Amino acid sequence: MNQEHKLGAVTWAKRGSFILAATGSSVGLGNIWKFPYIAGQNGGGAFVLMYIGMVLLVGIPILLAELVLGRRGRASPINTMRALSRETHSSRFWTIIGWMGALCGLMILSFYSVAAGWVLAYFDHALRGDFRGLDGSGSLTLFANLLANRDLLLLLHTVFILMTVVVLALGVKKGLESAIRWMMPSLFALVIVLLVAAMIEGEFAQSLRYMFSFKLSDITWESALIAMGHSFFTLSVGMGAIIAYGAYTPRDMSVGRTVLAVAFLDTCVALGVGVAIFAFVFATPGISPSQGPGLMFVTLPVAFGGLPAGDVIASIFFGMVILAAWTSTISLLEPSIAYLTETFKMHRAASSALLGFIAWLLGVGAALSFNDWAHVEILWGKTFFDTMDFVASNILLPLGGLLIALFVGWRMSAQQLNQEVDLAGSRIMRIWRLLLRYLSPLAILIIFVYSILPVLQAVFGE
Ligand code: PHE
Numbered sequence: 001m002n003q004e005h006k007l008g009a010v011t012w013a014k015r016g017s018f019i020l021a022a023t024g025s026s027v028g029l030g031n032i033w034k035f036p037y038i039a040g041q042n043g044g045g046a047f048v049l050m051y052i053g054m055v056l057l058v059g060i061p062i063l064l065a066e067l068v069l070g071r072r073g074r075a076s077p078i079n080t081m082r083a084l085s086r087e088t089h090s091s092r093f094w095t096i097i098g099w100m101g102a103l104c105g106l107m108i109l110s111f112y113s114v115a116a117g118w119v120l121a122y123f124d125h126a127l128r129g130d131f132r133g134l135d136g137s138g139s140l141t142l143f144a145n146l147l148a149n150r151d152l153l154l155l156l157h158t159v160f161i162l163m164t165v166v167v168l169a170l171g172v173k174k175g176l177e178s179a180i181r182w183m184m185p186s187l188f189a190l191v192i193v194l195l196v197a198a199m200i201e202g203e204f205a206q207s208l209r210y211m212f213s214f215k216l217s218d219i220t221w222e223s224a225l226i227a228m229g230h231s232f233f234t235l236s237v238g239m240g241a242i243i244a245y246g247a248y249t250p251r252d253m254s255v256g257r258t259v260l261a262v263a264f265l266d267t268c269v270a271l272g273v274g275v276a277i278f279a280f281v282f283a284t285p286g287i288s289p290s291q292g293p294g295l296m297f298v299t300l301p302v303a304f305g306g307l308p309a310g311d312v313i314a315s316i317f318f319g320m321v322i323l324a325a326w327t328s329t330i331s332l333l334e335p336s337i338a339y340l341t342e343t344f345k346m347h348r349a350a351s352s353a354l355l356g357f358i359a360w361l362l363g364v365g366a367a368l369s370f371n372d373w374a375h376v377e378i379l380w381g382k383t384f385f386d387t388m389d390f391v392a393s394n395i396l397l398p399l400g401g402l403l404i405a406l407f408v409g410w411r412m413s414a415q416q417l418n419q420e421v422d423l424a425g426s427r428i429m430r431i432w433r434l435l436l437r438y439l440s441p442l443a444i445l446i447i448f449v450y451s452i453l454p455v456l457q458a459v460f461g462e
Pocket of ligand 1: 025241
């Protein structure tokens with residue numbers, strides 16, 4: 001039945017394209033912007049350890065589950081779930097995995113593209129040498145001025161959406177695959193150059209100690225939950241991006257090894273960039289590693305500004321972040337574009353433009369959250385930007401991941417799974433199934449309840 005699906009004909013042309021595309025999706029602002037600062041805020045090494053644990057116990061099993069769904073359905077997440085609920089005699093309810101994922105992709109893209117726009121602005125600053133001699137307050141002003149400049153934020157957001165739409169409009173092979181083929185090697189090369197620069201000019205040893213030594217007392221309940229939430233976001237699981245990319249994988253791919261490679265590369269980039277960032281931060285007197293969200297846009301420019309050849313390093317750094325964000329944004333729209341093209345026979349260019357426009361429109365609200373609408377509350381004290389991030393990352397992703405784990409764990413038979421994963425009968429396969437059935441859903445339920453608890457308290461508390 002798989003072969004006769006309309007979209008089954010599209011397959012990545014080259015070996016390794018899925019690994020590159022999935023790694024491109026997972027390596028993004030989550031690794032470079034979010035990970036170092038949440039590690040910095042949650043005790044460094046202790047957080048890193050918990051994060052790795054969460055990737056192994058929750059992230060990787062669900063990543064594999066998404067890939068299996070895509071390979072079996074060979075269509076967009078919505079149509080995949082429609083076909084698979086029929087095949088497994090399950091309720092049509094499961095199609096919600098696809099619908100929620102499409103919505104979640106649009107929502108993430110809206111605020112992600114605005115933040116990626118800041119990166120474009122900082123790349124430009126780096127090229128112009130604007131960080132030279134910058135001090136803490138100068139750096140704060142630079143960032144505050146950017147956020148206050150509504151028209152510039154809108155322009156940069158528009159540019160990033162256009163960059164995303166152009167790649168997607170060209171199609172799976174000519175657009176996605178050929179973009180990924182040059183962007184990912186360039187991204188890896190830039191990460192390595194950055195690490196070498198950090199070794200030469202930064203406090204590398206101190207940074208390594210900070211990232212990898214830990215005190216048990218640093219492990220708290222809350223940081224464990226933050227680590228788990230981040231393992232979803234960083235691996236791009238829970239919204240169907242991997243289902244969509246998985247639908248284009250060739251039959252003879254080594255599935256288990258591929259999933260491990262994606263998770264390994266994603267973690268390596270997060271750790272490598274984290275070590276480099278802290279090495280630069282420790283080399284600059286008076287700035288602290290536990291800065292919070294401003295780490296990349298406020299702290300790091302100060303560190304770059306004081307280094308020899310700092311302009312070059314800063315340009316390499318922000319250039320790398322652009323590539324990382326770009327290969328993530330394309331994966332946010334692929335599930336819904338695939339749905340429109342296969343269901344309504346829409347042209348790729350038309351569906352890409354339409355969905356890009358919807359994400360752009362939502363993103364206008366996200367861009368205005370820092371200026372004209374800074375005081376507009378959408379959800380309980382949150383701006384539009386924060387609302388999009390909260391609903392997509394803390395509600396839709398874990399919920400999607402939960403449903404994916406339950407569907408693959410409980411509705412698909414061992415025989416069906418064995419047909420998609422080349423590990424039939426092995427112990428890994430049994431452990432994976434157990435994780436999907438019990439441990440991952442339980443763990444997700446815990447973060448889910450925890451992360452919406454403050455909201456429920458705010459609503460019903462008084
Ligand atoms: N994984 C991406 C990052 O770390 C974000 C993302 C989430 C992309 C979900 C696609 C889907 O930046």
